[in-house]
Amino acid sequence: MNYRSMSRSEQMEELQKQQANLEVLKAKGLKLDMSRGKPGKAQLDLVSDILTVLTDPADCIVDGTDVRNYGILAGLPAAKALFADVLGCKPEECFIGGTASLTLMYDTIAKAYTHGLLHSEKPWCKLDKVKFLCPAPGYDRHFKITESFGFELITVEMTPDGPDMDQVEELVKDPEVKGIWCVPKYSNPDGIIYSEETIRRFAHLKPAAPDFVLMWDNAYCVHEFDGDYVPFPDIISLCREAGNPDMVFEYASTSKITFPGAGISVMAASEANQKYMQKLLGIQMISYDKVNQLRHVKYLKNKEGTIAVMKKHAGVLGPKFKMVLDTLEREIAPLGIAEWQKPKGGYFVSVNTMDGIAKRTLALCKEAGVVMTSAGATFPYGKDPRDRNIRVAPSLPPVSELEQAMEVFCVSMKIAALEKLLTE
Amino acid sequence: MNYRSMSRSEQMEELQKQQANLEVLKAKGLKLDMSRGKPGKAQLDLVSDILTVLTDPADCIVDGTDVRNYGILAGLPAAKALFADVLGCKPEECFIGGTASLTLMYDTIAKAYTHGLLHSEKPWCKLDKVKFLCPAPGYDRHFKITESFGFELITVEMTPDGPDMDQVEELVKDPEVKGIWCVPKYSNPDGIIYSEETIRRFAHLKPAAPDFVLMWDNAYCVHEFDGDYVPFPDIISLCREAGNPDMVFEYASTSKITFPGAGISVMAASEANQKYMQKLLGIQMISYDKVNQLRHVKYLKNKEGTIAVMKKHAGVLGPKFKMVLDTLEREIAPLGIAEWQKPKGGYFVSVNTMDGIAKRTLALCKEAGVVMTSAGATFPYGKDPRDRNIRVAPSLPPVSELEQAMEVFCVSMKIAALEKLLTE
Numbered sequence: 001m002n003y004r005s006m007s008r009s010e011q012m013e014e015l016q017k018q019q020a021n022l023e024v025l026k027a028k029g030l031k032l033d034m035s036r037g038k039p040g041k042a043q044l045d046l047v048s049d050i051l052t053v054l055t056d057p058a059d060c061i062v063d064g065t066d067v068r069n070y071g072i073l074a075g076l077p078a079a080k081a082l083f084a085d086v087l088g089c090k091p092e093e094c095f096i097g098g099t100a101s102l103t104l105m106y107d108t109i110a111k112a113y114t115h116g117l118l119h120s121e122k123p124w125c126k127l128d129k130v131k132f133l134c135p136a137p138g139y140d141r142h143f144k145i146t147e148s149f150g151f152e153l154i155t156v157e158m159t160p161d162g163p164d165m166d167q168v169e170e171l172v173k174d175p176e177v178k179g180i181w182c183v184p185k186y187s188n189p190d191g192i193i194y195s196e197e198t199i200r201r202f203a204h205l206k207p208a209a210p211d212f213v214l215m216w217d218n219a220y221c222v223h224e225f226d227g228d229y230v231p232f233p234d235i236i237s238l239c240r241e242a243g244n245p246d247m248v249f250e251y252a253s254t255s256k257i258t259f260p261g262a263g264i265s266v267m268a269a270s271e272a273n274q275k276y277m278q279k280l281l282g283i284q285m286i287s288y289d290k291v292n293q294l295r296h297v298k299y300l301k302n303k304e305g306t307i308a309v310m311k312k313h314a315g316v317l318g319p320k321f322k323m324v325l326d327t328l329e330r331e332i333a334p335l336g337i338a339e340w341q342k343p344k345g346g347y348f349v350s351v352n353t354m355d356g357i358a359k360r361t362l363a364l365c366k367e368a369g370v371v372m373t374s375a376g377a378t379f380p381y382g383k384d385p386r387d388r389n390i391r392v393a394p395s396l397p398p399v400s401e402l403e404q405a406m407e408v409f410c411v412s413m414k415i416a417a418l419e420k421l422l423t424e
Numbered sequence: 425m426n427y428r429s430m431s432r433s434e435q436m437e438e439l440q441k442q443q444a445n446l447e448v449l450k451a452k453g454l455k456l457d458m459s460r461g462k463p464g465k466a467q468l469d470l471v472s473d474i475l476t477v478l479t480d481p482a483d484c485i486v487d488g489t490d491v492r493n494y495g496i497l498a499g500l501p502a503a504k505a506l507f508a509d510v511l512g513c514k515p516e517e518c519f520i521g522g523t524a525s526l527t528l529m530y531d532t533i534a535k536a537y538t539h540g541l542l543h544s545e546k547p548w549c550k551l552d553k554v555k556f557l558c559p560a561p562g563y564d565r566h567f568k569i570t571e572s573f574g575f576e577l578i579t580v581e582m583t584p585d586g587p588d589m590d591q592v593e594e595l596v597k598d599p600e601v602k603g604i605w606c607v608p609k610y611s612n613p614d615g616i617i618y619s620e621e622t623i624r625r626f627a628h629l630k631p632a633a634p635d636f637v638l639m640w641d642n643a644y645c646v647h648e649f650d651g652d653y654v655p656f657p658d659i660i661s662l663c664r665e666a667g668n669p670d671m672v673f674e675y676a677s678t679s680k681i682t683f684p685g686a687g688i689s690v691m692a693a694s695e696a697n698q699k700y701m702q703k704l705l706g707i708q709m710i711s712y713d714k715v716n717q718l719r720h721v722k723y724l725k726n727k728e729g730t731i732a733v734m735k736k737h738a739g740v741l742g743p744k745f746k747m748v749l750d751t752l753e754r755e756i757a758p759l760g761i762a763e764w765q766k767p768k769g770g771y772f773v774s775v776n777t778m779d780g781i782a783k784r785t786l787a788l789c790k791e792a793g794v795v796m797t798s799a800g801a802t803f804p805y806g807k808d809p810r811d812r813n814i815r816v817a818p819s820l821p822p823v824s825e826l827e828q829a830m831e832v833f834c835v836s837m838k839i840a841a842l843e844k845l846l847t848e
Contacts (some may be wrong), residue, residue, distance in 0.1 A: 038495075043480055044481070044484075048481035048484075051479045051481065055475045055479065060472075066465065068468040068470065068683040069462060069463065069468060069683070069685050070684040071685065075657075093779050097758065099712060099713050100710050100711075100816065102708065106707065110538065110708075113538055114538060115572075123539075123552075125547075127489075141707075145708070147706045148539075149538065260492070261492055261493050261711060262492060280572070283530065283565075283572045284527050284530035284569070285571055286526060287523065288522065288523060289523050289686045290685045291475075291683060292686060420494075
């Protein structure tokens with residue numbers, strides 16, 4: 001029954017019931033972590049054959065290059081071809097990075113700050129003010145990067161089709177607005193796939209700043225956990241066709257395909273951007289790990305091989321997400337105290353509670369030994385203006401633990417909601 | 425016979441003879457590369473067992489950490505212990521990086537520029553002027569990093585004991601002087617080991633800038649190719665004892681121990697510096713490749729194991745350096761047209777010709793198909809004021825090719841010297 005339809009005494013009674021439930025759960029002494037989108041051990045075991053695909057020194061020489069030695073700043077041609085196949089762009093538009101695409105994103109923003117981007121009039125550190133658009137809820141590590149350089153973060157609303165493009169188109173008329181963070185497929189945390197129209201409008205943006213940058217983090221480009229692979233358009237071609245060839249930088253990695261602690265990553269961009277950025281990147285490095293690049297090429301082979309590996313992950317992740325979504329549907333949906341998307345890929349379920357109870361919900365979870373991503377983390381400066389968004393990350397715990405964690409989560413949310421309703 | 429003691433006609437005759445020699449060499453159509461300190465294939469093969477030390481997924485879990493997964497920004501404790509053993513510092517003073525210590529050095533300077541160092545009053549990008557000391561001849565990639573941020577590079581003379589400390593102590597009285605590049609053991613390119621006194625004076629520096637940084641690139645810390653391992657002091661302890669605990673950042677890597685294209689690296693610094701830097705580094709990365717860190721721990725084990733691997737490299741490198749030094753001694757020493765150190769470690773032989781003939785020598789080499797590091801590269805802005813320093817990198821070519829390359833080099837230098845003498 002919807003909590004709002006209850007009488008005050010019914011609400012009081014229900015609160016006492018749920019408080020008793022929580023005490024029972026607390027007594028179990030749980031210690032469960034659902035704070036980050038971290039693959040579980042079963043997933044790591046599934047892909048551990050990558051440890052043995054490259055053991056013969058003779059295999060280290062590819063197209064005349066000894067991957068064991070110095071050289072090839074932008075990465076192994078075969079690794080570029082692999083990512084180009086997955087992303088739908090050209091191999092020469094790819095720069096291969098190390099374990100984290102986050103580092104490549106940071107580098108892009110850092111270079112903009114210290115040296116400027118290809119079309120910058122001056123380095124951003126020489127400007128009085130830089131503003132950056134942050135569709136929220138979004139990825140806390142994105143926001144942190146731009147926050148760390150002192151930019152002003154501007155929140156853009158998320159819709160079921162992606163960022164609110166009316167708002168974006170209006171905001172980019174300000175020449176101090178220098179860029180935007182995007183996760184176009186299975187957005188972090190909502191799991192939304194940007195609509196064709198949203199993506200088209202992004203490609204056709206007419207920002208006032210000549211060096212406006214579309215930070216296109218395609219982190220979950222092949223990360224379906226339910227159903228078949230969903231194709232996506234090549235943003236680099238779309239921007240080129242729209243007359244914005246150098247506006248976009250796209251990122252991806254194998255972090256949730258092979259090993260999160262030992263994968264490879266890519267920064268894809270126009271050849272003009274690559275030329276400009278590689279001149280700067282060449283001062284800071286010789287090349288990322290080419291032996292590991294070759295391991296990934298041998299293990300994943302191409303887009304088809306990559307999607308086949310992702311099917312295996314889906315076998316582990318699918319049941320976890322189903323459990324989370326089923327539990328929410330059963331325990332929370334009838335109460336009218338929260339809403340959520342039902343993603344078919346990505347790593348999160350993003351729950352929007354009634355206003356003002358996200359922090360309290362997570363504090364109660366913590367008392368019962370369940371750690372979730374901090375409330376507010378999905379907003380610029382870690383501040384959720386409506387205190388309602390909670391990111392659930394079901395990937396790390398085994399299903400048995402996840403069940404207990406979700407029980408704690410639902411009971412906590414019920415208590416927080418009732419407390420709130422009773423003070424209104 | 426010393427060229428300067430020759431009569432003009434003897435010089436003319438000798439020039440014609442050497443020009444004829446060069447024509448014979450040109451006719452061979454050589455294509456030899458001695459431009460960079462790149463290990464040769466035989467060295468890579470010697471250490472290729474590292475490809476097979478970690479193939480069992482069960483071995484990936486160390487001290488409760490699954491190295492395949494996200495986490496541990498500063499690196500695997502076992503990898504910190506390995507580098508601490510090699511460098512003589514504490515494990516908690518180590519931050520483990522990826523394939524290139526160059527990237528860690530760049531990050532230090534970049535963070536100083538964008539955010540400031542621990543004791544900075546403001547980020548260096550907010551200062552009117554930053555000056556940086558560059559002992560020369562030195563490492564071109566060091567100089568490039570500080571040049572790329574627009575710092576003014578100030579040349580410091582090298583002596584057989586290391587940088588001229590009288591000059592250094594005088595220059596650091598200028599608060600705009602923010603740091604210095606050092607390669608304390610087998611300096612690049614001279615192969616000089618800084619004397620105890622030089623190192624003591626560095627530790628006791630009293631720079632005017634509170635955030636002066638000693639960039640201590642211990643790139644060749646275990647890189648003897650002739651004779652036994654030579655111990656070196658722990659610069660971090662020395663600076664601490666001298667009351668400069670946070671002045672130094674030390675760097676090293678396995679680039680010339682295991683694979684240059686796939687090694688691990690370290691940034692060592694006081695715990696206060698680590699705390700400050702890791703807060704900034706945590707925004708740009710999750711962690712470097714922990715699987716590869718574990719591979720290195722299993723393969724190298726500790727300092728003793730590392731030195732044992734270096735002995736194997738010495739077996740390949742030693743004869744190459746002997747050949748270079750013997751050839752110079754036989755062909756050039758009697759002529760009085762150049763001088764050089766006789767290093768027992770490192771990756772280079774640094775030849776100082778008579779003034780004004782380095783460029784011409786290398787141009788002649790190039791005509792005969794031998795590429796060397798560009799003349800001037802070992803000086804700030806790529807400009808050798810006396811046009812005399814040439815860095816010889818004998819590691820990459822097999823001995824047979826090296827012999828031909830050295831023949832070309834000596835003949836070219838003779839011609840350049842004679843041309844010069846004849847115009848005086």
